[in-house]
Structure formats: C-alpha cells, structure tokens
Amino acid sequence: MKVLILGGGGREHALAWKAARSALVSEVLCAPGNAGTALEHKVRNVAVGADDIDGLVALARTESVELSIVGPEQPLVAGVADRFEAEGLKCFGPKAAAARLEGSKSFAKDFFARHGIPTAGYATFEAIEPARRYIAGRPLPAVIKADGLAAGKGVIIVHTADEADQVLRGMLERHDFGDAGKTVVIEDFLSGEEASFTALVDGTRIVPLASSQDHKARDDGDRGPNTGGMGAYSPAPVVSGDVNDRIMAEVMRPAVEGLAADGIDYRGFLYAGLMIDEHGAPRVLEFNCRFGDPETQPILFRLRSDLVAVCLESFGGEFNDVKLDWDPRAAVGVVTAAAGYPGAYEKHQPITGLDGIDSDTVKVFHAGTRLDAGRILTNGGRVLCTVALGDSVSQARQRAYAAVGKIHWEGAFCRSDIGYRAVARERGTFATGC
Ligand code: AMP
Ligand code: GLY
Secondary structure, three states: OOOEHHHHHOOHHHHHHHHOOOOOOEEEEEEEEEEEHOOOEEEEOOOOOOOOHHHHHHHHHHOOEEEEEEEOOOOOHOHHHHHHHHOOOOOOOOOOOHHHHHHHHHHHHHHHHOOOOOEOOOOEEOOOHHHHHHHHHHOOOOOEEEEEOOOOOOOOEEEHHHHHHHHHHHHHHOOHHHHHHEEEEEEEEEOEEEEEEEEEOOOOOOOEEEEEEEEEEEEEHHEEEEEEOOEEEOOOOOOOOOHHHHHHHHHHHHHHHHHHHHHOOOOEEEEEEEEEOOOEEEEEEEEEEEOOOOOOHHHHEEOOOOOHHHEEEEEEEHHHHOOOEOOEEEEEEEEEEEEOOOOOOOOOOEOOOOOOOOOOHHHHHHOOOEEEEEEEEOOOEEEEEEEEEEEEEHHHHHHHHHHHOEOOOOOOOOOOOOHHHHHHHHHHHOOOOO
C-alpha cells in the first residue's frame, strides 16, 4: 500500500523513514518532504504543501493512498482530518474540533479543569486591566501565554510586574502575536523537570509511546530564546515506572475519557508536555495534537514495531491489544540549526559531510533541507537532527555528537549538552530542580 506523510520537517522525515520500513508499504509519499525524504529508500516527495487540503485530497485519490499520517498542527487545526474522512480516506490525525486542544490554550485549560487533569492554576483574559489586576494578586514568576498557535514563541515567563505589563501590552494592545494573542492565559509557574509523553489514540483506547525529553532553549544550560526544540532523547529517566503509571492514570486516561464525554472523537497522536515535580506528580503544561519535533526522531529510532500497522488498527481492529516493541537502548537526537535561528537565518548553504554517517546506530534526519542539482542545501532554521543509539544516554550522546562533528555548512550550530540531565543521573551528579 501507499502511505502519505503530510509535512516536510524532521518529524516527517522520521515518520516517512519508519513507514517505509513497514512490510505493508510499497511506497511512501511526502507532501512536501525535504532532501532527506527525497533520498530515502521507498520514499517520494510530491510538491503539495501540507496546508493545501484540496491538493492533498487530490493526491491521495490519484495515488490510491491507503493511509495518511499528519505531521504538523496547522493542517489539523484547519480540518485536514475532517476533509479526508468526508472523502472516505484514512487519515491518522485528530479532527479540527479535537485539534483545538493545541490550537487554543484557553480551550485546553478549560478542558483540563473540566476533567480533573492536573495543571497550573490559570485565568483567561481579553482585556488588559483585569489581566493586570489578576497578575498583581499572583506570586511571581508567572507565565503569560498567547491563546492561539504561535510556533512555540507565545509563552513568556515574567518575573516582575513591569515585565508582565510589557508582555500583556504586547499581546493585548499591540497585537504582536496577531489574533493568536487576542486572548491570553495567565498561569502559575510550575517547577520540576519537564518530560514529553505521547500516545496513539483511537477514540477510546490508548497506546503509549516511549517517554522523551526535549530541549527547547537555544543555548547550553537551557539558556537563550525558546526554539522549536534543539534536541531530544528517549527514554526520559524522570519518567520512571511509577511516574509512567501516574501519567497514564492522571493525564492520558482522563483526557481520552474527557474527549469522548465531550463528544470529541480523537484519533491520532496525543502529546502531553508535562512538568514532573519532586514527588513524581505530573502536571500538564500543554497538549499537542501531533507528535513532537524533535521527540519523534529519537522515539521512532527506538521503535521496533510497525508504525503503519498500528495506525491502521486505529481505524477498527485490535488497537487494544497493541503492544509496542522498543529497542531497550537510549536514543539521543541533536539538532543542528542555521546561524540566527530562532530569529532570521540564511538559507541555501551547501551541507557537506553527510555521506557514510547513517548506520544501524546513527541516523541523520533532515528538517530544513532541499535538493538542488544533487547538492543538499539548507532550507530552514532547524536543519538536521542526528540521532544515535547507545547502551546509555552518555554513549548515545557521544555517538550523536561524533556524527554531528562530521557535518558542515556555513553558520551551523548546535547545543553541546543534549541529554545533560540523564547524563548527570548516569554519573550520579544529578540534582533535582535544575
Ligand atoms: P507550552 O507551549 O505551553 O508548553 O510552553 C512552552 C514552555 O514554557 C514549556 O516547555 C515550559 O518550559 C514553559 N512553561 C509553560 N508553562 C509553564 C508553567 N506553568 N510553569 C513553568 N514553565 C512553563
Ligand atoms: N518539541 C516540542 C513540540 O513539538 O511541541
């Protein structure tokens, strides 16, 4: 069968690579894909944008695609899964009503409150004066979030009343985030260690994936501006067996039951961004209606089961009985980005050194790349995510950085400390609360 992957980033390269390894799959189409997917065995790029819903439906029909898997959130929020279902096409991704869990932070917070899912205390505002009064009565730091999609940039931690004022003015008066910031959510600040937890959901049943931890800040030590993610590793040691059970019991099951109770049919990846406190209690920072980027890359590199078969089971089958098989080794993914990212960056730089890196234990997943007359050029802010397996996070990390060191283009940079919390645990030097 043919499978269609929507999107063209690192997550989509990993999804396409994984789908192509399924014995059920003859060909994977990527719309639009990147240089990595273009060069992948059994994978073909098609020049249709992930937001071009009419074009995607036409493509799925013409190519007799039997399963589509959606990478990014925008097409989901825009209703791509609704359209595919209406056309009788199988699309693994939630419909627009369910994608609001990611598309509107106030909707998500109200959903958590309604269904008893642990999260930070919050209030929602559209006018600046009541927002100012509210924040004046809360402890600082506090967190101000633009309600709508803001590519990871609409969340700001404020430490003083002045800072809070600046941010509220920016969002509610100057409309720095456009419509996304017309409503703001003000949250209490949570401390602890973050983890990402993703599951495949078929409306009522949940198949959890391995845990992971993302590194959102641009610079070592979690400093500098927030990005889409500078690296990730799996599993995340903070998600011990007990914490895993608590996440399932306190977050994932109430969420899926809550969606069903609210009449929202959810099929697709459900991603919880969590803060785990020192007692192992999980609290939800956000829900995403898709797989994380870059979490997908190390997680899928560890997955031995057939992802396509599992996604197909969600359309009626034995989803309940799915038991995923994981490589017990750790995987670490290091993102290499273009100079300037997450601000303005240059494109079209030739990338060298990629030949011969991929092996059973190392894989370079492309994100912002494109092919040009046989050369691989940079084409985005996050350019590559190099993933390696190892018997420990330390070994996986050492292998990933050894591979990253062979790759070059003008202005390339990466963090040098991906996985540092897990490595500190392995060395016995980990202190909680960092
Ligand atoms: P979000 O997009 O809502 O997950 O927020 C992006 C990042 O901001 C998270 O990964 C956290 O690092 C941080 N963050 C968000 N909400 C909170 C909170 N209530 N307390 C502490 N940090 C937060
Ligand atoms: N890496 C975080 C996300 O995909 O939202």
